[in-house]
Amino acid sequence: AQSVTQLGSHVSVSEGALVLLRCNYSSSVPPYLFWYVQYPNQGLQLLLKYTSAATLVKGINGFEAEFKKSETSFHLTKPSAHMSDAAEYFCAVRDYGGSQGNLIFGKGTKLSVKP
Amino acid sequence: GAVVSQHPSRVICKSGTSVKIECRSLDFQATTMFWYRQFPKKSLMLMATSNEGSKATYEQGVEKDKFLINHASLTLSTLTVTSAHPEDSSFYICSASPRDRGPGANVLTFGAGSRLTVL
Numbered sequence: 001a002q003s004v005t006q007l008g009s010h011v012s013v014s015e016g017a018l019v020l021l022r023c024n025y026s027s028s029v030p031p032y033l034f035w036y037v038q039y040p041n042q043g044l045q046l047l048l049k050y051t052s053a054a055t056l057v058k059g060i061n062g063f064e065a066e067f068k069k070s071e072t073s074f075h076l077t078k079p080s081a082h083m084s085d086a087a088e089y090f091c092a093v094r095d096y097g098g099s100q101g102n103l104i105f106g107k108g109t110k111l112s113v114k115p
Numbered sequence: 116g117a118v119v120s121q122h123p124s125r126v127i128c129k130s131g132t133s134v135k136i137e138c139r140s141l142d143f144q145a146t147t148m149f150w151y152r153q154f155p156k157k158s159l160m161l162m163a164t165s166n167e168g169s170k171a172t173y174e175q176g177v178e179k180d181k182f183l184i185n186h187a188s189l190t191l192s193t194l195t196v197t198s199a200h201p202e203d204s205s206f207y208i209c210s211a212s213p214r215d216r217g218p219g220a221n222v223l224t225f226g227a228g229s230r231l232t233v234l
Contacts, residue, residue, distance in 0.1 A: 009156070036225075041124075041206075041228065041230060042227050042228060043119075043121070043208050043225040043226050043227040043228045044159075044208065044210075044225040045225070046223075046224075090158065090159070102149055102161055102164065103223060105158040105159045106158060107157065107158045108156075108157075108158055
């Protein structure tokens with residue numbers, strides 16, 4: 001069975017500082033991993049995805065994530081935070097055991113950006 | 116790009132009434148749509164998988180008579196919360212995968228969500 005753990009339900013950074021949101025996964029098969037962003041009262045928007053190609057994945061809005069099999073991690077980073085990055089971020093893994101095509105989500109990390 | 120429209124974005128209803136939420140794929144056909152429920156400060160919980168032309172597959176613990184799902188066409192799935200109660204208040208989100216790429220193509224587009232408040 002697949003699962004995702006996001007460390008830290010709330011992360012606060014200053015504008016211009018590095019953003020690091022942690023995600024660890026558990027999967028018995030090579031995983032497909034995703035990061036989504038959710039703004040208040042909105043649906044989810046795909047930031048980036050890892051599907052077994054390059055281990056360093058670049059996404060939208062300057063975000064990137066690195067797949068590290070040895071650490072079972074897929075942490076999301078951005079070199080310089082912007083006020084508009086304040087949102088909830090979800091890490092997800094494709095569900096192989098349940099409904100095909102479904103994603104299993106972590107509990108989310110709320111990112112706050114201070115001026 | 117693929118767009119999924121969800122309507123209404125917000126709905127307030129009285130306890131005991133039924134509410135219908137629509138999920139439409141605007142520029143692609145989707146044989147499979149997923150319905151999620153999101154509790155405050157919680158992750159998304161898959162409720163059911165909606166399959167065009169057949170019965171939805173519900174996750175364990177989700178009442179199928181409570182949450183009626185209909186996937187009548189390749190571009191529309193509906194979720195009806197029947198006899199709603201305050202505990203049904205939540206944020207409901209749908210997602211869809213393009214038909215021509217199949218559910219295994221790792222492409223899911225999410226709707227903007229529907230916030231249901233039951234008084």
